[in-house]
Amino acid sequence: MSNYTKRSKSELAQRVAQDIFDGAYVNLGIGMPTQVANYIPAGREVILHSENGILGMGPAPAEGQEDYDLTNAGKQPVTLLPGGCFFHHADSFAMMRGGHLDISVLGAFQVSATGDLANWSTGEAGAIPAVGGAMDLAVGAKQTWVMMDLLTKAGESKVVQACTYPLTGLACVKRIYTDLCTLECTPQGLRLIDTVPGLTHVELERILGLPIQQ
Numbered sequence: 227m228s229n230y231t232k233r234s235k236s237e238l239a240q241r242v243a244q245d246i247f248d249g250a251y252v253n254l255g256i257g258m259p260t261q262v263a264n265y266i267p268a269g270r271e272v273i274l275h276s277e278n279g280i281l282g283m284g285p286a287p288a289e290g291q292e293d294y295d296l297t298n299a300g301k302q303p304v305t306l307l308p309g310g311c312f313f314h315h316a317d318s319f320a321m322m323r324g325g326h327l328d329i330s331v332l333g334a335f336q337v338s339a340t341g342d343l344a345n346w347s348t349g350e351a352g353a354i355p356a357v358g359g360a361m362d363l364a365v366g367a368k369q370t371w372v373m374m375d376l377l378t379k380a381g382e383s384k385v386v387q388a389c390t391y392p393l394t395g396l397a398c399v400k401r402i403y404t405d406l407c408t409l410e411c412t413p414q415g416l417r418l419i420d421t422v423p424g425l426t427h428v429e430l431e432r433i434l435g436l437p438i439q440q
Contacts, residue, residue, distance in 0.1 A: 230424030232405040240265040242331060242373050242403045246272050253277065253322065253363055255332040256300040259373050262331055263304070275327060277359045279318040282310025299359070322359065322366045330367035332360065334374050334399075336389045339436055341399040341411035343372065344391035357394060364395035376404035376433070383434045385409065385416070406430065415439065 233241060239261035246252055246266065253275045254260050264285045266272045274283040277299040284305035287293070292303035296312075306312075321327065334345040343364050346357040364370050374384055385402060401419070402409040407430055408419040417439040421430055431438055 230422050233422060238405055250328040253327050253330040257333045259331040260298060260300060277318055279313045279315050282307045322362045327367040329369045330363040331371045331373050334372045335391050336384050336386050337372050337399050337402050338386055338389050339415045340413060341397045342389050343394045343399050344389040345394050347392045360394050364398045369400045370398045371401045372399050373403045376406045385434050
């Protein structure tokens with residue numbers, strides 16, 4: 227019987243935020259990564275970028291204070307910190323493609339042990355029709371981190387030996403933050419950074435079906 231508890235969505239967002247260094251320029255991808263904005267540690271300056279043309283994005287607004295003319299790339303209302311600005315979509319992509327972002331935090335359907343990323347299509351009918359800006363973020367940032375649940379609803383690991391879904395980028399993921407563990411992707415495979423309390427190394431390897439360096 228398992229004696230560990232998964233990280234909640236908010237705990238996972240806090241775990242990611244904890245590792246973002248002071249002064250970093252960071253893009254938070256659509257979906258789960260947007261929650262990281264709410265957990266930047268006090269006193270740490272992190273400049274958040276949004277693909278649709280925002281720099282200096284703040285946390286989600288208080289209920290009733292939403293401005294739907296100020297939204298992130300996922301169309302969620304956000305706030306703008308003092309000194310923040312917004313600009314043309316093309317300028318935003320120039321920042322992404324020009325290596326000006328220190329970190330991009332993205333969701334994923336699959337990540338390989340060596341850091342290949344698949345996060346835009348599962349091939350199912352009605353899926354997102356194109357890769358969009360994900361490929362620019364995946365390879366344009368100095369570091370790409372993935373934030374996701376470790377297992378699918380069917381109980382299969384999203385961290386795999388080789389991706390079977392259409393790829394977004396090759397060997398671009400540096401770290402994988404999940405509800406059970408944090409992993410580093412290296413050319414030699416996975417390296418363990420941490421696990422939730424009570425989850426053993428042996429059990430994690432069994433869940434993934436992959437070897438993990440310590």
